[in-house]
Amino acid sequence: MYEGRVTLLDHPMVQHKLSILRRSDTPTKLFREIVGELAMLEAYEATRDLPMEDVEIDTPMAHMTARQISGKKLVIVPILRAGLGMVDGVLEVVPAARVGHLGMERDEVTHVPRSYYAKLPANSDQREILLVDPMLATGGSAIMAVEFLRKAGVKKIKFLNIVASPEGIKALLDYDPDLHIYTCAIDERLSEDAYIIPGLGDAGDRIFGTK
Ligand code: PRP
Ligand code: URA
Numbered sequence: 001m002y003e004g005r006v007t008l009l010d011h012p013m014v015q016h017k018l019s020i021l022r023r024s025d026t027p028t029k030l031f032r033e034i035v036g037e038l039a040m041l042e043a044y045e046a047t048r049d050l051p052m053e054d055v056e057i058d059t060p061m062a063h064m065t066a067r068q069i070s071g072k073k074l075v076i077v078p079i080l081r082a083g084l085g086m087v088d089g090v091l092e093v094v095p096a097a098r099v100g101h102l103g104m105e106r107d108e109v110t111h112v113p114r115s116y117y118a119k120l121p122a123n124s125d126q127r128e129i130l131l132v133d134p135m136l137a138t139g140g141s142a143i144m145a146v147e148f149l150r151k152a153g154v155k156k157i158k159f160l161n162i163v164a165s166p167e168g169i170k171a172l173l174d175y176d177p178d179l180h181i182y183t184c185a186i187d188e189r190l191s192e193d194a195y196i197i198p199g200l201g202d203a204g205d206r207i208f209g210t211k
Pocket of ligand 1: 081136138
């Protein structure tokens with residue numbers, strides 16, 4: 001149904017790391033490290049189609065026409081808090097990227113997100129955005145983030161996620177027809193409390209050790 005708009009990273013290394021992430025006995029330090037590693041692998045996949053140009057260079061042996069990435073630098077935008085855990089991993093692949101921040105928190109009862117902070121780098125409307133958040137549950141937070149970015153004039157957005165629910169994927173892709181989602185897993189469903197089942201629990205709490 002969403003053919004071509006969702007990339008599922010089914011590589012064995014990704015799936016192995018994800019299984020460690022899901023385990024309830026994985027400690028905070030390891031959890032944080034694996035979120036970073038998965039973010040790096042997703043960034044590698046998500047930057048596959050970056051525009052390139054020819055460049056004339058000299059190797060120690062000869063002159064040649066080589067290739068380099070063209071265009072403006074990317075912007076990484078984490079949805080706080082949990083998205084912060086993915087930023088360093090993405091920066092491993094695109095070290096010169098700019099970083100914006102969107103602070104959002106779901107209401108524990110209604111599950112509707114509340115925005116509490118927003119800061120984008122200059123000229124973000126002329127740059128490709130990698131929006132990052134490890135969890136896509138109801139889709140409310142990601143939709144609010146995409147709405148903000150579109151209103152700011154951003155044209156190209158890729159959403160880098162680790163675990164998604166089918167409900168969240170549908171809601172987000174229905175909301176924005178031009179968005180592409182990269183994820184490591186599409187799980188079974190949402191719980192009554194809007195947590196992903198089987199999921200990995202509360203990503204923010206597990207990254208920062210707050211529970
Ligand atoms: C979590 C998660 C996503 C959101 C996903 O954040 O990091 O941002 O929930 O749920 P949704 O798709 O139903 O909106 P949370 O609001 O718990 O904040 P935190 O990252 O600060 O813990
Ligand atoms: N946020 C999380 O961190 N985990 C879920 O399963 C749902 C929302």
